[in-house]
Amino acid sequence: xxxxxxxxxxxxxxxDDGLPFGRILTRDYVLGVLADEGHEYRxxxxxPLVTLWAWLSQSLxxxxxxxxxxxRILAYRVATGLPACSASSASYAEARGRFPAxxxxxxxxxxxxxVHDSADDSWHWRGRExxxxxxxxxxMPDTPENQLAFPQIRSIxxxxxxxxxxxxxxxxxxxxxxVDFKYAAHEGKGTGEGTLLRGMLDTMNRGDILVADxxxxxxxxxxxxxxxxxxxxxxxxxxxxxxxxxxxQLGESDHIVEWHKPQFHSRDARITRExxxxxxxxxxxxxxxxxxxxxxxxSEQAIVISTMTDPTIPQNELSDLYWRRxxxxxxxxxxxxxxxxxxxxxxTPAMVEKxxxxxxxxxxxxxxxxxxxxKRNGVTPRQLSVKGAMQAVESFTPAxxxxxxxxxxxxxxxxxxxxxxxxxxxxxxxxxKRKRRHSWRDYLMVPRHKCHRRLNSEVAPLx
Numbered sequence: 360x361x362x363x364x365x366x367x368x369x370x371x372x373x374x375d376d377g378l379p380f381g382r383i384l385t386r387d388y389v390l391g392v393l394a395d396e397g398h399e400y401r402x403x404x405x406x407p408l409v410t411l412w413a414w415l416s417q418s419l420x421x422x423x424x425x426x427x428x429x430x431r432i433l434a435y436r437v438a439t440g441l442p443a444c445s446a447s448s449a450s451y452a453e454a455r456g457r458f459p460a461x462x463x464x465x466x467x468x469x470x471x472x473x474v475h476d477s478a479d480d481s482w483h484w485r486g487r488e489x490x491x492x493x494x495x496x497x498x499m500p501d502t503p504e505n506q507l508a509f510p511q512i513r514s515i516x517x518x519x520x521x522x523x524x525x526x527x528x529x530x531x532x533x534x535x536x537x538v539d540f541k542y543a544a545h546e547g548k549g550t551g552e553g554t555l556l557r558g559m560l561d562t563m564n565r566g567d568i569l570v571a572d573x574x575x576x577x578x579x580x581x582x583x584x585x586x587x588x589x590x591x592x593x594x595x596x597x598x599x600x601x602x603x604x605x606x607x608q609l610g611e612s613d614h615i616v617e618w619h620k621p622q623f624h625s626r627d628a629r630i631t632r633e634x635x636x637x638x639x640x641x642x643x644x645x646x647x648x649x650x651x652x653x654x655x656x657x658s659e660q661a662i663v664i665s666t667m668t669d670p671t672i673p674q675n676e677l678s679d680l681y682w683r684r685x686x687x688x689x690x691x692x693x694x695x696x697x698x699x700x701x702x703x704x705x706x707t708p709a710m711v712e713k714x715x716x717x718x719x720x721x722x723x724x725x726x727x728x729x730x731x732x733x734k735r736n737g738v739t740p741r742q743l744s745v746k747g748a749m750q751a752v753e754s755f756t757p758a759x760x761x762x763x764x765x766x767x768x769x770x771x772x773x774x775x776x777x778x779x780x781x782x783x784x785x786x787x788x789x790x791x792k793r794k795r796r797h798s799w800r801d802y803l804m805v806p807r808h809k810c811h812r813r814l815n816s817e818v819a820p821l822x
Contacts, residue, residue, distance in 0.1 A: 380724035380725070380727055380728055380752075382731075383470060383473065383474070383724055383727045383728075384466070384470060384720075384724060386408065389407075389408060389411065389466070390408075392462055392465055392466060392469075393407055393459075393462055396459055396461050396462050396465070398459050398462060400457070403450075403454075404432075404444045404450065405432075405450050405451055405453075405454035406454075407454075407458060407462075409432065409454075410451070410454040410455060410457075410458055411458070411466075413428040413429070413431065413432055413451060414428070414455065414458075414717045415717065415720065415721045415724070416428060416431055416756070417717075418698060418717050418718045418720075418721035418722075419698070419721050419725070419749055419752060419753060420753065421699070423699060423704060424448075425448035425451055425452055426446075426448050428448075428451060429444075429445075429446060429447070429448045429451050430446065432444065432451075433446060435757075435760060435761075438761060439761070455710070455713065456710070458713065460709060460712050460713050460716070463712075463713050463716040463717055463720065464712070464716045466716075466720050467537070467540075467716040467717075467719040467720035467723060468537075468538065468539060468540070468716075468719075470536075470720060470723045470724060470727065471531070471536040471537045471538045471539075471719070471723040471726075472536075472538050472562075473727070474531070474534050474536035474723055474726050474727040474730055475488075475531035475533065475534050475536050475538055477534070477727070477730055477731075478531070478533035478534050478730065478740075479533075479734065482533035482534070482739055482740075483533055484532070484568065484680055485676075487566055487567065487568050488531075488533070488564070488566075488567045488568070489531075489532040489533070489567070489568045489569075489570060489680070489683075490529050490530065490531060490532065490538065490562075490563060490567060490568070490569050490570070491529070491530045491531075491532055491569075491570050491571070491683075491684055491686060491687035491690075492527060492528070492529050492530070492556055492559075492569060492570070492571045492575065492687065493527070493528060493530075493571070493572060493684075493687040493688060493691060494525060494526065494527045494528075494552040494555075494574070495525075495526050495527075495528070495691050495695065496523055496524065496525055496526065496545065497523070497524050497526060497542075497695075497700070497701065497702075497703055497715075498521045498522065498523050498524075498701075498702055498703065499521065499522050499523075499524070499702070499703035499704075499705065499706075499711055500521070500522075500703070500704065500705070500706050501520070501521050501522065502522075502706045502707070504706065504707045504708060505522035505706065505707070505708060505711065506522050508522070508544070508708040509522040509523055509524045509544050509545065509708070510522065510523075510544060510545070510546070511523060512545060512546070513546065516806075517806065518805070518806025518807065518808070518809075519803065519804070519805070519806065523544075523545040524542050524543065524544060524545060524711075525542065525543055525544065525545045525550055525551075525552065525555070526540065526541065526542040526543075526555075526715075527540070527541050527542075527552050527555040527556055527559070528540050528687070528690075528691060528694075529556075529559050529562060529563075529569075530686075530687050530690050532570070532683060532686065533739075533740070533741075534726055534727075534729075534730050534740050535686070535690050535726045535729070535740055535741065535745075536722075536723045536726040536727070536730075537690075537694075537719050537722060537723055538562055539559040539562040540715070540716075540719060541555040541556075541558055541559055542555070542715070543555060551629065552574060552575065553574070553575060553577055553579070553580050553629060554629055556571075556575060556580060557579075557580060557583050557629075560583055560584065560587055560589070561587075563587065563589050564588075564589075565587065565588030565589070566588060566589075567589050567590075568589070568590045568591070568592060568667075568680075569584060569589055569590070569591050569592075570591075570592045570593065570680060570681060570683065570684045570687075571591065571592075571593045571684065572593065572594065572684060573593060573594040573595065573596050573597065574596070575591075575593060576591060576593040576594075576595065576596060576664055577596070577629075578618055578620060578621055578638075578642075579629055579630050579634075579635075579638070581618075581642065581644070581666060582620075582638040582639060582642060583634075583638075584666070585639075585642060585666060586637075586638070590665070590666045590667050591664075591665070591666050592663070592664075592665045592666075592667070592677060592680050592681050593663075593664055593665075593681065594661050594662060594663055594664065594681065595646060595661075595662040595663075595664050601616075601646055601662050603646075603648075606646075609645070609647070609670050610647075610674075612647055612648035613645075613646075613647035613648070613674060614645070614646060614647070615643055615644070615645050615646075615668050615670075616643070616644060616645075616646055617641045617642070617643060617644075618641060618642050618643075618644050619640065619641055620635075620638060620639070620640050620641065623635045642666070643666075643668050644664050644665070644666055644668070645664065645665045645666075645667065645668050645677075646662055646663070646664050646665075647662070647663055647674050647677075648660050648661070648662055648663075649661055649662075649663055649674070649678045663677055663678055663681055665677050686741060690745075693722075693745040693746070694718065694719070694722055697745055697746050697749060698718050698721070698722060698749075700715070700718045703715070725745065725748050725749060725752060726740065728748060728752060728772075728773070728776060729743045729745070729748050729776055731773060732748075732773040732774075732776040732777045733777065735773055735774075735777070736773075736774070736777035738777065738780075741781070742780055742781055743776060743777060743779060743780060743781065744779040744780060744781050746779075747775075747776065747778070747779020748776045748779065750779075751772055751775040751776045751779070752772070752776075754775075755768060755771070755772040755775070759772070
């Protein structure tokens with residue numbers, strides 16, 4: 360590829376105004392990260408910048424095929440007067456393999472932090488930054504490499520299951536951006552959600568608040584958070600006994616109580632002896648009861664726990680903050696369902712890592728666009744639809760690239776993003792069941808190679 364053509368392609372595909380999120384993911388920033396990570400590359404059609412652009416468009420597209428991404432590159436080159444490249448996806452696949460995983464991971468997490476830091480102060484809770492955390496699972500193609508790194512669930516027969524990973528995401532409450540993401544095998548030592556969360560604590564700063572579900576508020580996790588000056592709001596674990604006759608009473612079923620450090624067990628994989636010894640012997644926690652509406656329609660009770668022991672903070676503010684944890688469930692659903700990341704497509708662990716963080720980068724860039732749209736239209740990012748933003752970005756991208764980032768088009772896109780709001784339907788109850796049946800009822804119940812043998816034995820010999 361001629362140097363002139365290479366420079367033209369690089370500048371066109373990475374123009375700061377050429378993409379809807381080019382104002383966040385600038386060419387100079389990407390080149391700087393590539394240089395910091397020591398990645399060197401040759402002049403070719405799929406240089407790192409073009410590969411990154413194609414990968415992001417592929418992540419946001421409903422069609423995840425490599426052929427569609429290459430066709431998009433080819434069409435743009437011809438439309439802008441550049442020589443057509445090959446329609447084969449082989450070069451693009453090789454370029455994805457060359458792209459450093461460290462660069463993709465760093466881009467995704469740094470952009471997530473940038474989007475979070477751009478939030479208006481009014482979007483925070485009592486002037487404090489709030490993060491949500493939750494776990495999820497992802498499956499991937501059944502290849503020997505993936506099975507070795509992420510073994511299938513042991514209760515499923517070999518040859519019938521798929522490799523599965525456990526993942527934990529830390530998400531900004533204000534903007535919805537993913538600021539940290541850790542994953543591990545589904546089972547085994549050091550793969551629990553609590554362990555993964557404790558590996559992400561450096562992401563938060565002193566004075567921040569973490570909101571989590573009932574799985575996370577163990578003594579070890581809460582103590583590790585307090586050691587960094589981070590507070591937690593959650594719901595008490597079902598195994599923890601709460602006695603409101605103890606502690607300092609703040610009201611009916613509302614007290615500040617002392618938690619005691621559990622005994623250390625050498626077989627416990629969650630913590631080392633050194634970490635255990637550094638933790639305080641006791642800590643103060645506020646506990647109070649709230650009424651919730653159960654899925655069956657009846658009323659249930661839950662115990663909210665908070666390390667913020669200031670009695671002047673009303674119960675309803677803390678409980679409302681906890682209920683905003685549901686946004687994390689919605690964010691993970693958007694990533695897995697709207698962006699189709701629930702089932703990964705790559706066949707090796709190295710490419711699986713890149714695939715995950717390419718989608719997280721695309722999601723954070725989308726959240727950045729939603730944040731800018733919210734600021735211009737006087738709303739919050741949480742009021743805007745992720746699916747609507749994806750549709751607007753996908754629709755406006757071709758026109759914005761061919762016009763070299765027309766400002767009027769960018770403004771129209773932000774207005775379109777703001778037009779798609781999230782519905783508010785309080786008290787809505789729907790059965791968690793599907794009415795439409797699957798059209799395909801026959802499932803693979805034995806390993807595929809056994810099916811092949813049986814099918815071959817049933818074929819009549821040729822005469």
